[in-house]
Amino acid sequence: MTRVSSIPKATCLRLSLYLRHLDHAADQGSETTSSAQLAAALGATAAQVRKDLSLFGQFGRPGVGYQVEELRQAIRRILGVDRRWPVAVVGVGNLGRALARYREFAERNFDVVALFDIDPAKVGSRIGGVVVSSMEDMDKVVAECGVRLALLAVPAHAAQKAAEALVRAGVTGILNFAPAVVRLPARVVLYPADVSVLLEQLSCQVSAEPARPRSRRGKGGSALTARGFEVE
Amino acid sequence: MTRVSSIPKATCLRLSLYLRHLDHAADQGSETTSSAQLAAALGATAAQVRKDLSLFGQFGRPGVGYQVEELRQAIRRILGVDRRWPVAVVGVGNLGRALARYREFAERNFDVVALFDIDPAKVGSRIGGVVVSSMEDMDKVVAECGVRLALLAVPAHAAQKAAEALVRAGVTGILNFAPAVVRLPARVVLYPADVSVLLEQLSCQVSAEPARPRSRRGKGGSALTARGFEVE
């Protein structure tokens, strides 16, 4: 059976955060950094940083560390953000419109180039300079724009169908902002991005850990979230 | 060092998704369900569903399955969403405003009751019926409203300071929508929610720059997302 060689999800997330930190370091004028510094920024361990990077090659020099700019470019390449990604937004309600207009995407090489909505009253209008297309035109527009990634911002009841339409049109990666569980073929990468799901992660953790005696302090979740300054 | 047994992050996420599915099942009029059905909906295994639930008690009956409504209430209680959570939004730019107005939150028991911005021109204005407060009033407003969760939607350069202000004011859970790495004390739960970080997860998996061939190879990603690329 064919196996899948994919980057561990946790590593993928950390790479993004390393990149954010390297951007910051570059802004500050730092030329080199080390696994220890990167780890400290995220609350991870130095070993984990080196392990993560070692999956993709050798980027540092023993005794010296990493060149900030060099590592930045390497991680951008690994994440695939050394090139531009045309992105579609499906559903231009309140959230969809905000996503369509959100400036930061372009700075990170994601361009919202296509919008879709089922409401004929919205089709043809412009949001942030992009025309809203009908769902019927999805195949055509997605192909023309070379879209492979999409943001799904439709109501829960429309999520499954809209997601399937995206997949048929050739999209292979979807962020699902709808409060619904969507099932797609395994080849499609689908992440839940519904803010209420994320809020539930907070309430779950926050109510699960009501002020405990200090001797039993939180293990702090993964290094990605918020490991403390406090150590013992 | 002592550790706390907190709910595994992955379990927490699945619980949210089980809940979405149970909501759907309840809408459809289903009265019972099984670990196999829940698993199928998410692309997980039945064993995993039962294992997740077994962390919190016994909710099903052998040979019968789970009562949809009963399990729904149980999961709502575990996630802490059987009660209302007052939520603050910091930064009412494009994204912050959309978050402040997003309707779905209230349906899920999260009420946006406080807004903050550093811009004096925005302070005092209303968004979705909530007045924008100044950062100086944060301590007071957060205390008055009993806010423990916050959405951080400020620019990257302001994220660390704003997050620290939230923590000082008593907030213990934060979704970070800013494209910056934020470090906070371990007791605070902090999740990255920056959409560009999420998009990078997609581009990373979709372009799946596979590691140099090694003796070991990756597995297929968690059932929650989707399996990666098939190679070989």
Next chain:
DNA sequence: TAGATTGTTAATCGATTAACAATC
């Protein structure tokens, strides 16, 4: 050289899956 820090291997830890007795 001496000190620093890498890349990698081995040990640990945690999470997922398979199997099955219990039981409705």
Next chain:
DNA sequence: TAGATTGTTAATCGATTAACAATC
């Protein structure tokens, strides 16, 4: 009872951490 499905234990799998030789 016979069939179905749970909750749980043991086995597997993967990810994190510690340790260290290599090397700048």
